[in-house]
Amino acid sequence: MYKLLKKRLSWPTVIGSVAFLMVQVICDMYLPSLTSDMINNGVAKGDTGYIWLVGWKMLGVAAIGMIGSIGNVYLAAHVSQKAGSTLRKDIFRKVLGFGNQEIDGFSTSSLITRTTNDVLQIQNVVLMMLRMMLMSPLMVIGASIMAYQSEKRLTMVFLVSVPLLVVAMGIVMYFAVPLFKSLQGKIDQINLTFREGLTGVRVIRAFRQDAFEQTRFDQANRDYTDTGIRVFSIASMMFPILTVILNGTNMMIIWFGAKLIANQTMEVGNLVSFMTYASMILFSFMMLSMVFVFIPRAQAAAGRLNEVLDTKDTVLDPSEPQKFAQAPVELEYDGVEFYYGKAEKPALTGVDFKAHAGQTVAVIGGTGSGKSTLINLIPRLYDTSHGQVKINGLDVRKASQKDVHDHVSFVQQKAVLFKGTIRSNMLFGNPNASDEEIWHALEIAQAKDFVAELPKQLDAVVEQGGNNFSGGQKQRLAIARALMKKAAIYVFDDSFSALDFKTDAKLRQALKQDPEIQKSIVVIVAQRVSTVLAADLILVLDEGQVVGQGTHQELVQNNETYQEIVNSQIRKGDM
Incomplete structure (x- = not known):
């Protein structure tokens, strides 16, 4: 946890918080002494003036202590909230910088839990540390002295009460700490189940699995609830135990103190102040025990956060990045091979091809043949295991990621739209674009007609995930957003799958005819033969290998795999 916080805490503010805490503790230590003085020298002697004098002193000390307490709480809250804010920002930035390989290592629900609940645990412990964890030892030491x-003969009582309290704390912590640690993982499971239920609600209803999903969520919820009940029931036992020990201690103090007073070897005020100090000592142990119960949970949270922050990026910028040559764009795969993680078998092997400006490259093959993997190497979502992907003759790994992304515009398989408006989504591709440029991109993507029919047109609301649009409309808006970016290479990863054949054909024709796009390379991944018919170069993939490349006419004559795909989709005589 220290590793996580040392660079994210405002140390001057921490020092200020500790200074205010010291003021509060000193004032708290001094008040029982003043009480003793008031009783011994004022009340016992009937000196009203002295009582008023000490009373005003007590008010002044209490006021200073209150200022110290307020200052400590304010600065401690500021430190903890600032640390939490910095942590969330760092985790979000780290995740945004992940390549696909790092993202595959964490589930979405786990990352959400880490960024919210785990960070909250760290915030709470930082606040506790600057309040109770520092206050408790200071008060134990100060109150003991x-x-x-006040009366050293009565301190023998602590030889019984303090060991009892320590043993009770140890037993409670022994049973509670493992349960606190397990709570974080159970929160992950609740988030995962709840998120799957929300995103897959239509599938659940279609298959009438409502009861099954409710049972699955109930099980995860019950598991978390039962664990929470057990751990907090165990932790709450500290309060009655403390009450018993505190009352027992006070009884022993009064018993022995009464004898000393009866023998006139101790004053009443000393007994009152001693009982106050005894209560402070025992309550301090109690506060310390509660902090130590929550620290393991925060430690577990810190470990999960460090796991994200310490993840080494597999896609890195070179120490001295090179620039792409300013020339007509050229894309080349030279002996490319790619493995996922520690897989024994490559997802891609021996991929070689070259494309030039104005060409359309299509990638086709069966499910799991490596189509998406192949095009993910262009914008460096993954880096090759062997071989090179080159843009304008330069290996993309020798250029900065920013430079690579400036040259590539990418549309994923699943169309992703952000909450806002159509205009705000389009400006993702080009923040400085005019309305005319937006309409032009929408026209090429065959989205102009349905956008023009919306009441607010470009200012029409886009709900989260674009859920107020159909699958085909979302795909066309995502394509238009990609076209807003003036890129050297446009990559469409099966982005026409939700379009009907007519719209698909019109869109590809518009891409071919646009003078700006004619200067670029268009890479299309598709399942349908009709989508790749007019491509200048078709790559046929089978089990990660390019088993054929050429035009449609060439492949349909001499490539068996391509012939099987064609025959499965197009009836004889329809060619």
Whole structure:
């Protein structure tokens, strides 16, 4: 946890918080002494003037202590909230910088839990540390010294009460700490189940699995609830135990103190102040025990956060990035091979091809043949295991990621739209674009007609995930957003799958005819033969290998795999 916080805490503010805490503790230690003085020298002697004098002193000390307490709480809250804010920002930035390989290592629900609940645990412990964890040892030490000075003969009582309290704390922590640690993982499971239920609600209803999903969520919820009940029931036992020990301690103090007073070897005020110091000592142990119960949970949260922050990026910028040559764009795969993680078998092997400006490259093959993997290497979502992907003759790994992304515009299989408006989504591709440029991109993507029919047109609301649009409309808007970016290479990863054949054909024709796009390379991944018919170069993939490349006419004559795909989709005579 220290590793996580040392660079994210405002140390001057921490020092200020500790200074205010010291003021509060000193004032708290001094008040029982003033009470003793008031009783011994004022009440016992009937000196009203002295009582008023000490009373005003007590008010002044209490006021200073209150200022110290307020200052400590304010600065401690500021430190903890600032640390939490910095942590969330760092985790979000780290995740945004992940390549696909790092993202595959974490589930979405786990990352959400880590960024919210785990960070909250760290915030709470930082606040506790600057309040209770520092206050408790200071009060134990201070109260012990003051109690000894008040009446050293009564301190023998602590030889019984303190060991009892320590043993009770140890037993509670022994059973509670493992349960606190397990709570974080159970929160992950609740988030995962709840998120799957929300995103897959239509599938659940279609298959009438409502009861099954409710049972699955109930099980995860019950598991978390039962664990929470057990751990907090165990932790709450500290309060009655403390009450018993505190009352027992006070009884022993009064018993022995009464004898000393009866023998006139101790004053009443000393007994009152000693009982106050005894209560402070025992309550301090109690506060310390509660902090130590929550620290393991925060430690577990810190470990999960460090796991994200310490993840080494597999896609890195070179120490001295090179620039792409300013020339007509050229894309080349040279002996490319790619493995996922520690897989024994490559997802891609021996991929070689070259494309030039103005060409359309299509990638086709069966499910799991490596189509998406192949095009993910262009914008460096993954890096090759062997071989090179080159843009304008330069290996993309030798250029900065920013430079690579500036040259590539990418549309994923699943169309992703952000909450806002159509205009705000389009400006993702080009923040400085005019309305005319937006309409032009929408026209090429065959989205102009349905956008023009919306009441607010470009200012029409886009709900989260674009859920107020159909699958085909979302795909066309995502394509238009990609076209807003003036890129050298446009990559469409099966982005026409939700379009009907007519719209698909019109869109590809518009891409071919646009003078700006004619200067670029268009890479299309598709399942349908009709989508790749007019491509200048078709790559046929089978089990990660390019088993054929050429035009449609060439492949339909001499490539068996391509012939099987064609025959499965197009009836004889329809060619």
